[in-house]
Amino acid sequence: QYTLTTIPGSGGSITGGGSYDHGMVANLNAIPDADHLFLRWEGIGLADENASSTSILMDQNHEIRAVFGAKPVEERLLVLISSPSHAGLTSGSGSYEEGQTIDISATPSYGYSFSHWSGADFLDPNSSSTQIFLDSDANLTAHFNLLSYSLKINASAGGSSTGGGTYP
Numbered sequence: 001q002y003t004l005t006t007i008p009g010s011g012g013s014i015t016g017g018g019s020y021d022h023g024m025v026a027n028l029n030a031i032p033d034a035d036h037l038f039l040r041w042e043g044i045g046l047a048d049e050n051a052s053s054t055s056i057l058m059d060q061n062h063e064i065r066a067v068f069g070a071k072p073v074e075e076r077l078l079v080l081i082s083s084p085s086h087a088g089l090t091s092g093s094g095s096y097e098e099g100q101t102i103d104i105s106a107t108p109s110y111g112y113s114f115s116h117w118s119g120a121d122f123l124d125p126n127s128s129s130t131q132i133f134l135d136s137d138a139n140l141t142a143h144f145n146l147l148s149y150s151l152k153i154n155a156s157a158g159g160s161s162t163g164g165g166t167y168p
Contacts, residue, residue: 001019001020001022002020002022002058002059003018003061003062004016004018004020004026004028004056004062005061005064006066008065008068009066009067009068011035011070012030012031012032012033014029014030014031014066015029015031020058021058022059023057023058023059025056025057025058026055026056026058027054028041028046028055028064029052029053030053031052032068033068037068037069038052038066038068039068039069041065041066042064042065042066043062043065045059073097073098073099074098075095075096076096076098076136076137076138077137078092078093078104078132078134078140079138079139080104081140082141082144083141086109087109087112087144088109088114088142089106089107090104090105091104091105092104092105098136099133099134100134101132101134102131102132103129104117104129104132105129106128106129106144107128108128108144111146111147111168112145112146113145113147116143117143118140118141119138119139119141121133146168150165150166151163151164151165151167152164
């Protein structure tokens with residue numbers, strides 16, 4: 001009888017450890033946690049050190065360790081648009097690691113003013129320069145207003161005028 005001692009590394013578990021008769025083949029399975037992945041086995045006599053399911057010939061006592069690693073952080077896409085499209089420019093669009101705080105900004109075109117952001121939770125949705133915590137893909141919109149100007153026409157003595165008002 002030989003003992004197969006399994007040592008699960010941080011991030012997962014192992015099946016297959018125990019006592020085996022001389023000459024038996026023991027099957028091992030590395031089971032990573034949801035946020036980890038299997039990297040390799042460490043030990044002597046394994047059929048495949050890189051496969052999450054492998055075997056070992058029990059011709060002596062063995063101590064086998066599974067090595068797990070954290071899954072890569074997911075990339076999230078941040079897309080910024082202007083509304084209307086010709087009313088201004090935005091910066092901050094791109095692909096980022098999940099969980100980052102991203103600086104974004106909006107610059108109005110001539111004749112427009114920045115109004116507000118929409119599409120997610122912002123540090124300050126009414127500021128043209130703000131931040132967003134990126135925990136999922138995001139499509140954000142920078143809203144702009146067309147500037148309006150008042151025209152006041154004064155008539156001199158002896159006449160009248162028309163055309164005054166507010167114009168974009």
